[in-house]
Amino acid sequence: MRARLKLSRWHQWITAHLWATLALSVLVLCAGASLYRPRATEQDIGALLPGGPGSPREAVRLLGEFGVLNTLLLDLEVPGATQDQLAEAGEKLAEELRRSGDFAEVQAGPSAHDFIVLGQVILPRRLYLLADPAGEIRRRVEPARLAGSLDALKVQLASPQALTMKRELLRDPLNLNSDLLASFARMAGEIQPYRGQLLSKDGRHLLLVTTPKRPALDTEFSAALLDRIRRKAAELSPGPSGHAVLRAVGGPRFATESAAGMRTDVVITLLTSALALMALFFARFRGLRLLVLASIPLGFGMVGGLVAVVLIQGHIHALTFAFGAVLIGVGIDYPLYLLNSASMQRGDGLERMGRGLDDTWRSLWFGFTTTALGFCVLLLSKFPGLRELGLFAGAGIATSFAATLVLLVPFCAKWGPQRWRKIPSWMPKLKLRVLAPPVAWGVALAIVVAALVLIPSLRFDGELRNLDAERPEVMAEYQRVMDRFGLSASDSLVIARARSQQEALAINDEVTELLSSMEHRGLASGIRSIGSFLPAVATQQRRARSLNALDLEQARADQFEPTATKAGFSPAAFAEFWDEVESIRQEKIEPLKPGDFEKTPLQSLLTRLLRCSADECIAVTSFVPNGSEAVRLISRSLPTGAVLLDSGAVAAETIAQLPRQLAILSGVGLLVNIVILAAAYRSMRFAILACLPCCLGLLGTLGILAAARVPLNLVSASALVLVLGCGVDYGIFVLQEVAGPSPNTPVGSTGVLLASFSTLAGFGTLVLASHRALQSLGIAVGIGVAASAAASIFVLPGLYQGLLSRRASAPAGAEK
Amino acid sequence: MRESLQRTRQLSARFKQTRHWAALQDALVTQGTIRYEKGGRLVWRMDPPAESEVILDDQRATIHYPALGTTQTMDFAADPGLRKVFQSIRSVLEADLERLQPIFELRLDRKVPLSLTLKPRLPEVSRIVERIRLEFDKELRLTQVRLDEPGGDWTEIVFHGHAIETATR
Numbered sequence: 001m002r003a004r005l006k007l008s009r010w011h012q013w014i015t016a017h018l019w020a021t022l023a024l025s026v027l028v029l030c031a032g033a034s035l036y037r038p039r040a041t042e043q044d045i046g047a048l049l050p051g052g053p054g055s056p057r058e059a060v061r062l063l064g065e066f067g068v069l070n071t072l073l074l075d076l077e078v079p080g081a082t083q084d085q086l087a088e089a090g091e092k093l094a095e096e097l098r099r100s101g102d103f104a105e106v107q108a109g110p111s112a113h114d115f116i117v118l119g120q121v122i123l124p125r126r127l128y129l130l131a132d133p134a135g136e137i138r139r140r141v142e143p144a145r146l147a148g149s150l151d152a153l154k155v156q157l158a159s160p161q162a163l164t165m166k167r168e169l170l171r172d173p174l175n176l177n178s179d180l181l182a183s184f185a186r187m188a189g190e191i192q193p194y195r196g197q198l199l200s201k202d203g204r205h206l207l208l209v210t211t212p213k214r215p216a217l218d219t220e221f222s223a224a225l226l227d228r229i230r231r232k233a234a235e236l237s238p239g240p241s242g243h244a245v246l247r248a249v250g251g252p253r254f255a256t257e258s259a260a261g262m263r264t265d266v267v268i269t270l271l272t273s274a275l276a277l278m279a280l281f282f283a284r285f286r287g288l289r290l291l292v293l294a295s296i297p298l299g300f301g302m303v304g305g306l307v308a309v310v311l312i313q314g315h316i317h318a319l320t321f322a323f324g325a326v327l328i329g330v331g332i333d334y335p336l337y338l339l340n341s342a343s344m345q346r347g348d349g350l351e352r353m354g355r356g357l358d359d360t361w362r363s364l365w366f367g368f369t370t371t372a373l374g375f376c377v378l379l380l381s382k383f384p385g386l387r388e389l390g391l392f393a394g395a396g397i398a399t400s401f402a403a404t405l406v407l408l409v410p411f412c413a414k415w416g417p418q419r420w421r422k423i424p425s426w427m428p429k430l431k432l433r434v435l436a437p438p439v440a441w442g443v444a445l446a447i448v449v450a451a452l453v454l455i456p457s458l459r460f461d462g463e464l465r466n467l468d469a470e471r472p473e474v475m476a477e478y479q480r481v482m483d484r485f486g487l488s489a490s491d492s493l494v495i496a497r498a499r500s501q502q503e504a505l506a507i508n509d510e511v512t513e514l515l516s517s518m519e520h521r522g523l524a525s526g527i528r529s530i531g532s533f534l535p536a537v538a539t540q541q542r543r544a545r546s547l548n549a550l551d552l553e554q555a556r557a558d559q560f561e562p563t564a565t566k567a568g569f570s571p572a573a574f575a576e577f578w579d580e581v582e583s584i585r586q587e588k589i590e591p592l593k594p595g596d597f598e599k600t601p602l603q604s605l606l607t608r609l610l611r612c613s614a615d616e617c618i619a620v621t622s623f624v625p626n627g628s629e630a631v632r633l634i635s636r637s638l639p640t641g642a643v644l645l646d647s648g649a650v651a652a653e654t655i656a657q658l659p660r661q662l663a664i665l666s667g668v669g670l671l672v673n674i675v676i677l678a679a680a681y682r683s684m685r686f687a688i689l690a691c692l693p694c695c696l697g698l699l700g701t702l703g704i705l706a707a708a709r710v711p712l713n714l715v716s717a718s719a720l721v722l723v724l725g726c727g728v729d730y731g732i733f734v735l736q737e738v739a740g741p742s743p744n745t746p747v748g749s750t751g752v753l754l755a756s757f758s759t760l761a762g763f764g765t766l767v768l769a770s771h772r773a774l775q776s777l778g779i780a781v782g783i784g785v786a787a788s789a790a791a792s793i794f795v796l797p798g799l800y801q802g803l804l805s806r807r808a809s810a811p812a813g814a815e816k
Numbered sequence: 817m818r819e820s821l822q823r824t825r826q827l828s829a830r831f832k833q834t835r836h837w838a839a840l841q842d843a844l845v846t847q848g849t850i851r852y853e854k855g856g857r858l859v860w861r862m863d864p865p866a867e868s869e870v871i872l873d874d875q876r877a878t879i880h881y882p883a884l885g886t887t888q889t890m891d892f893a894a895d896p897g898l899r900k901v902f903q904s905i906r907s908v909l910e911a912d913l914e915r916l917q918p919i920f921e922l923r924l925d926r927k928v929p930l931s932l933t934l935k936p937r938l939p940e941v942s943r944i945v946e947r948i949r950l951e952f953d954k955e956l957r958l959t960q961v962r963l964d965e966p967g968g969d970w971t972e973i974v975f976h977g978h979a980i981e982t983a984t985r
Contacts, residue, residue: 151865152881153883154844154866155865155866155868156868156881157835157837157839157840157844158833158835158844158846158862158866158868159862159868159870159879160860160870160905160909161870161877161879161902161905163892163905163944163945163963163965163971164902164944166837166839166969170839177851194889195876195891196891484927565841568840568841568842568844569840569841570838570839570840572838572839573838573839573840576888588871752858
């Protein structure tokens, strides 16, 4: 009780220096809040996951880079325009966008010059790009196929431009070039390159692939950019059949609309929360003055959490700030419990508050210690996101609790109501609904059994995209643009990792071969690999040597020349082609190297697919797997040094670890709580009893979600920690009342009622949000808090009575 | 000749092209239609089996092979050398002396019926064609073109069935 006496002296001092304390409090709050700066706020979701090479964080980052996160696709339609007019409009638009300074990159199609430059780099070394050049030549000199190729060649030789391209045409009797170029084109989808632009299959739409200067998650920039694009679209010249249409789809659009939805959600839920809290305070205290005073500890909690995280880590994740701020909202339970008790006391302001604090001192400390420990256990997690959340919520709840104890008593004594309202008569009447001991034990058992039966059917949805706001029309527009240009978003990547660029490329070549064989088996599609235009030097040399298996003289004399002669070509017509084959076989022609692509249109793809740091190099191949079984099979078959990153697998294997982690950490937290309460109550049974409402609340929540077929997700699973945190408090508050000297006073049960209503006012209103993350948080916490409060108020007294009747008397420790 | 060309608004004719190339054992003979509008585009369409269509204008050449299902576009803005070569081909097929003069030296071989020989002034053109001979009929319609290449290969194009639309004075 020494601490309580010391605190009383502080209260007297603060009461005497109230304005100075208030000024100091405001100063401290402002200083702490100033640490919140956009630059110190992390927005990358991957930052919440474990890092390092091959880690989930790297997986999320790479998947983000190769997906649509930071890419904005612009689809231009000029109704009634010819392809030429469309290409001209696209060229003008691309130029204007480049000049605007809003974009890091605006990609149109390759120009004729680009094709010529690329041809000069690749075509002399095209045999290096064939997985099996000897086999390919053997297949292509078969008489029927060769005759077809030579007929096509003659058609080209008859054209006027053959005058300028004769030599190139005669160097390709096996039609290797067009197949090679077609394989590159396939990597870009079903896009038709036309006059340096990318047109859709029907030639009516034009695609510009842009990368804005700032990340998509910089929603302020993204929103302003989209606005500028809308204005630009309005200025476009109309086509013969109508106004030009410019559609912008992709990550920045998703992020902007999601943020706008989130802002609306925040306004709606804050307003409804504020209204609900005002209604609660008005119903209980007949005024709102205490609501303002009770919010002061909350403000300190927010700032305390922020200061702790920013000082220790140097930055805070936006999600932690948002979610953690909600978590420490539980901090209003302590002021409410204290004020409810104070309202039933006698005396002047400070005396009344002091007595209220005396009455609730022990419960408040038990409640705070157990909740804070629950959050601190999160610090043991291997997920940086959960550790950060634990730190924020732990520090926040501690600061909030300290402010409740130190500031709330003198502030309420001075600025609280002159006449305190007693507890409204309907609230104590709830105690009449308390279940009889046998019924209470029966209900508790029924909840446990029902939960155990239902929980195995509970699903976990690890897909992060499902946490976003549901905007089917935006998704549908995005999908239409993707379909129009035959594009596929890369959900799966294979990362080949090695010390040097060439080693990484060599592993990547093995990966490409494996994926090609999987494509033939129908297990993969949409392969985009650097290996298709830049195999490792070792691979190219191996392919060149493999030509030794081909009897060139025989293939030429026995198969090629008879067919060529029959087609009307003279014996020397294709000498340059056979010289090229011989030169490659003797490795006289330099293999392709990354530097060769510097000025070609493939350079930007190369930069994305091959990258080196001081420690290692990675080569990336993207593809679309055909189902989860294909993902597993491909993953198992990969060569050493290559790993498969699949967004579904990352969700399943990484995000899905979160519920397990949370279950373990919650279990540890619960055990720690039981141990602490057992020591405080000097009774293990009473400790377990105090924790039972939260366990019943948690099991009830999981059971209801399972029965309603509502899957848990990253956010709602994390929110279950809050159910435990609140539920333990409710159990302690009610047990304090029923085991105390005046078990019939309504202070404890009404305190729980008020605390649960306030939590529901804060969280339950999130159900109104359009953002699915907030919605799921509202559902999970709403059910959990309501169930825990109901278990505390209606079931716990019965359970206690049941124990009491068996033991005749309560242990001294549980009594005040 | 100049007057005749100036009056021509639109021209179409049938052609027969014969390539005498070392790479081919026999001459490669193709037939088709040529059509152009003054100041507009030139369309060079070959009949099956070697079916193809080449559309030339000031900016680009678009080549379509129906049998192969492919269309190729060459943008001259990206390659000035290519522009000169195709401009030459177009000017020869249109017998547009005004445009040919900066690219070729013109030599009058015969006045009636008119016969001209063109020798390239520009290296990028002379690498491809060494000499071009143009033959006209009495009405100054282009009837024959012979293109001689540096390696000895040559191509002959014979025009007939001219349909000319002229501007009225």
